[in-house]
Structure formats: structure tokens, C-alpha cells
Amino acid sequence: MSVADLTTSPVTSTYTKTSSRLHSSQLSLSSNRLSVHFSRSPRPIPRAQNFKITCSVNQVPAPVAVQTEEAKNKSECFGVFCQTYDLKAEEETKSWKKLINVAVSGAAGMISNHLLFKLASGEVFGPNQPVALKLLGSERSFQALEGVAMELEDSLYPLLREVSIGINPYEVFEDAEWALLIGAKPRGPGMERAGLLDINGQIFAEQGKALNAVASRNVKVIVVGNPCNTNALICLKNAPNIPAKNFHALTRLDENRAKCQLALKAGVFYDKVSNMTIWGNHSTTQVPDFLNARINGSPVKEVIKDHKWLEEEFTEKVQKRGGVLIQKWGRSSAASTAVSIADAMKSLVTPTPEGDWFSTGVYTNGNPYGIAQDIVFSMPCRSKGDGDYELVKDITFDEYLRKRIAKSEAELLAEKRCVAHLTGEGVAFCDLPEDTMLPGEM
Numbered sequence: 475m476s477v478a479d480l481t482t483s484p485v486t487s488t489y490t491k492t493s494s495r496l497h498s499s500q501l502s503l504s505s506n507r508l509s510v511h512f513s514r515s516p517r518p519i520p521r522a523q524n525f526k527i528t529c530s531v532n533q534v535p536a537p538v539a540v541q542t543e544e545a546k547n548k549s550e551c552f553g554v555f556c557q558t559y560d561l562k563a564e565e566e567t568k569s570w571k572k573l574i575n576v577a578v579s580g581a582a583g584m585i586s587n588h589l590l591f592k593l594a595s596g597e598v599f600g601p602n603q604p605v606a607l608k609l610l611g612s613e614r615s616f617q618a619l620e621g622v623a624m625e626l627e628d629s630l631y632p633l634l635r636e637v638s639i640g641i642n643p644y645e646v647f648e649d650a651e652w653a654l655l656i657g658a659k660p661r662g663p664g665m666e667r668a669g670l671l672d673i674n675g676q677i678f679a680e681q682g683k684a685l686n687a688v689a690s691r692n693v694k695v696i697v698v699g700n701p702c703n704t705n706a707l708i709c710l711k712n713a714p715n716i717p718a719k720n721f722h723a724l725t726r727l728d729e730n731r732a733k734c735q736l737a738l739k740a741g742v743f744y745d746k747v748s749n750m751t752i753w754g755n756h757s758t759t760q761v762p763d764f765l766n767a768r769i770n771g772s773p774v775k776e777v778i779k780d781h782k783w784l785e786e787e788f789t790e791k792v793q794k795r796g797g798v799l800i801q802k803w804g805r806s807s808a809a810s811t812a813v814s815i816a817d818a819m820k821s822l823v824t825p826t827p828e829g830d831w832f833s834t835g836v837y838t839n840g841n842p843y844g845i846a847q848d849i850v851f852s853m854p855c856r857s858k859g860d861g862d863y864e865l866v867k868d869i870t871f872d873e874y875l876r877k878r879i880a881k882s883e884a885e886l887l888a889e890k891r892c893v894a895h896l897t898g899e900g901v902a903f904c905d906l907p908e909d910t911m912l913p914g915e916m
């Protein structure tokens with residue numbers, strides 16, 4: 475039995491609750507206090523029969539059935555996460571922070587299947603940060619989404635206080651403080667890159683609009699769905715009321731891959747590699763920067779003397795790692811991508827270690843490196859741990875690095891022209907370079 479008490483002041487107030495598990499309801503009214511009692515059905519009521527209770531102290535209408543379409547568009551609490559709780563009532567949870575709302579799209583997909591459990595465990599936000607997960611799926615994935623939510627229920631994570639599922643971004647993104655945008659159509663056989671940009675771009679234009687309308691004004695957005703840099707650009711252009719600085723394209727997986735390859739070549743463990751920048755696009759034009767990276771605190775080029783290997787083999791290995799993995803595994807990186815999303819978030823919520831930095835794809839306006847304005851480009855960043863970041867200033871460039879960065883920049887400018895219809899910048903014109911691909915394409 476759960477009870478919701480409402481104080482009506484001064485004359486009329488409205489309370490609305492929809493739930494697929496509402497079983498019976500009882501309304502009581504005394505002076506200016508209205509109580510709604512409802513109990514749960516052991517089995518969910520079919521979605522079309524959800525109840526909507528709307529009450530005022532002047533008129534107390536009977537529960538009415540909600541239209542099927544409306545019910546479908548609602549983001550609803552799931553199962554055990556519909557229970558009420560009071561963190562202040564328990565000794566162990568009294569000192570916890572305020573609940574944080576994390577929205578995840580493509581929540582029934584492979585990457586999310588790893589990521590959600592990391593978020594719920596406290597690995598990302600710490601042991602005193604309760605978490606609400608708001609999962610976005612679609613008509614096609616709704617049952618799978620329920621399966622994911624059931625697994626979250628069965629994991630009994632103490633920090634996971636709320637889980638809701640839905641298919642309407644305007645519902646799911648409400649009050650989101652983080653939005654992890656993973657859902658995107660994978661490129662199928664014979665599909666042109668421009669076609670992928672258009673189809674996925676439309677998803678991110680829509681989700682940008684939804685974030686703009688209902689998310690927290692300081693929401694941090696990490697775009698994972700490919701092509702992630704240009705999807706992030708589309709998203710931020712459709713969310714003018716959210717600072718463009720808050721949007722990221724995930725290139726942390728590339729950074730992690732680059733660190734691993736350098737460690738392997740140098741014969742050290744990967745925790746000895748630092749200051750690793752990935753410049754540019756999450757594509758085969760990305761530039762893993764061995765000029766500024768360090769191994770055991772020394773410049774990579776002093777530790778690895780084979781500079782030809784760095785320029786050719788190392789660079790290509792990182793650029794094409796995703797494709798090699800798909801050939802072995804039969805599907806694209808999911809676990810390591812989830813790890814890298816968690817890393818990217820941790821880098822924004824914990825202070826960056828002295829002297830080090832991390833890579834993330836961010837909006838280029840005001841960058842000190844001479845990279846074209848108005849694109850989303852991976853660059854070296856530091857954070858104080860407040861969710862924000864600043865670009866690192868002390869970076870060395872040589873001709874090789876400049877030339878490689880220019881190629882990735884040209885690719886992103888071409889991608890931008892190709893989605894002009896989705897960023898509000900006129901008519902699209904697609905002249906994408908033919909020799910560049912997503913990391914997962916071979």
C-alpha cells in the first residue's frame with residue numbers, strides 16, 4: 475500500500491499519477507487535505523487500461539481510462555522502482571546526495587547492457603550518490619527494455635532508486651542531468667555514409683529538441699551513436715537553450731585503445747601511459763597524438779624510438795581497432811565502449827590528476843589550436859570535477875600532427891555540410907571524402 479498526500483492550497487490543486495500497476499484507488503478528502511491511496515496489482519494491467527487520476531478539492535472525479543497513445547508515450551516507473559522510499563529515514567542513506575537523473579537512449583542495445591549496471595553500481599558517481607535511470611527505447615525495443623529493467627530490479631543495487639522506461643524522448647529526458655545518447659541505426663550493407671548521417675542525424679535532431687524542452691538547463695550530454703561527432707553537432711544545434719559546451723562526442727574509447735597500443739609497444743603496463751590526446755573525428759581520420767603523450771612521464775618518442783611505427787602502424791591500429799574487433803567478435807565493441815563512457819563521465823565528475831588530461835569531442839568555438847570553429851572535434855581537456863572542462867593550452871604541434879589534424883577537420887566540415895538541413899543552416903550538400911570510414915567499417 476502506498477499513500478500520496480497532497481495539501482491543497484489555496485483552493486484547487488491537481489495530482490496526476492499513471493502506473494501500469496495501479497489496482498484500486500481510494501480518495502479521501504478532509505478540510506484542505508486530499509489523500510490518494512492506491513495499491514499495486516500483482517500483475518501489470520495492460521497498457522491500454524492504465525488509469526489516470528486527476529483530482530481537485532472542488533471536484534473529485536472518478537478514475538478515467540487513458541487513451542492508448544497517451545499511455546504509450548508516458549515514461550513510467552518500472553516494477554519495484556515504483557515503490558516509495560525515504561532516504562532521510564534510514565541511517566545509512568541520510569548523508570547521501572540528492573538523486574541524480576541519468577537518461578540513456580538505445581537502452582536496450584548492447585552498449586547499454588553493460589553501461590547501465592556500471593551506473594547503478596556507484597562506479598561512476600560514487601558510493602553516496604543515488605541514481606535514477608531513465609531509459610529510452612522504441613516500439614521495436616520496448617519488450618527488450620522491460621527485460622533490461624527486470625535485470626536491474628534483480629541486481630538489488632542499493633544506489634539505484636528509480637528506473638523508468640519510455641519511448642518518448644520528451645517524457646524520458648525530463649529533468650535529465652546526464653543524457654547518454656547511444657541509440658542509433660547501425661550502418662547496413664550497401665548504405666551510403668551520407669544516408670547514415672541523414673537517418674541518425676534525424677534521431678539526434680529530435681533528441682536535441684527534446685533535451686532543449688525538458689532536460690535540466692545544465693544537462694551534460696554524451697553522444698555515442700555514430701557518426702558521433704556530427705550527431706553531437708546536430709544535437710547541440712537543436713538545443714539552443716543548453717550551453718553548447720555541455721555536449722560531448724565519445725572519443726574516450728579511442729584514447730583507451732591508443733594507450734593500450736603504446737603500452738604494448740613500450741613493454742609497460744597501460745597505467746604508465748598518460749597525456750593521450752585523440753584529435754578530431756571518431757572515424758578513421760582520428761589522430762592519436764604520440765607527440766604529446768607520455769610513458770612513465772617521458773615523451774613517447776623518447777621511449778619508443780621506432781618513429782615510423784608510431785606514424786604508420788600505431789596510428790592505423792588505433793584508427794581501425796573497431797573494425798578488427800568486429801571481424802573477430804562479429805559485432806562492434808560494447809563492453810569496452812561502456813567502460814569508456816564510464817571513464818568519460820568520471821573524468822568530468824572528478825578532478826583531472828595534476829599534469830594529465832583526457833580526450834573528448836567538444837564544440838570548437840574558442841579553441842586555441844586554430845581548428846575550424848563550429849564543429850565537434852576531439853581535443854585535450856581537463857576538469858575540476860564539477861562536470862565542466864577546459865581545453866589544455868600547453869600542446870606541441872609538428873608538421874605531421876598539423877597535417878593529420880587538418881584531414882580530420884576537413885572530414886568533419888564535409889559531414890557538417892551534409893547535415894545542414896538538420897542544423898538549421900540551409901540546404902545540405904554532401905561531398906564526403908571517400909577514403910574515410912567509421913572505426914568499425916573495413
Ligand SMILES: NC(=O)C1=CN([C@@H]2O[C@H](COP(=O)(O)OP(=O)(O)OC[C@H]3O[C@@H](n4cnc5c(N)ncnc54)[C@H](OP(=O)(O)O)[C@@H]3O)[C@@H](O)[C@H]2O)C=CC1
Pocket residue numbers: 580581582583584585586610611612613614615656657658659660677697698699700702724725726727728756806807808811
Ligand atoms: N563512439 C564510440 O566510441 C562508439 C560508438 N558506437 C556506436 O554506438 C551505437 C550503439 O551501439 P550498440 O549499443 O552496440 O548497438 P545496438 O544495435 O546493440 O543498439 C543500438 C540501439 O539503437 C537503437 N536504434 C535507434 N534507431 C534505430 C534504427 N533506426 N534502427 C535500428 N536501431 C535503432 C535501437 O534501440 P531502440 O529500438 O530502442 O531505439 C538499438 O537498441 C552505434 O551507433 C555504434 O556505431 C559503438 C562503439 C563505439
Ligand SMILES: O=C([O-])CC(=O)C(=O)O
Pocket residue numbers: 700727795796797806807912913914915
Ligand atoms: O563503427 C562502429 O560502430 C564501432 C565503433 O565506433 C568503434 O568500435 O569505435
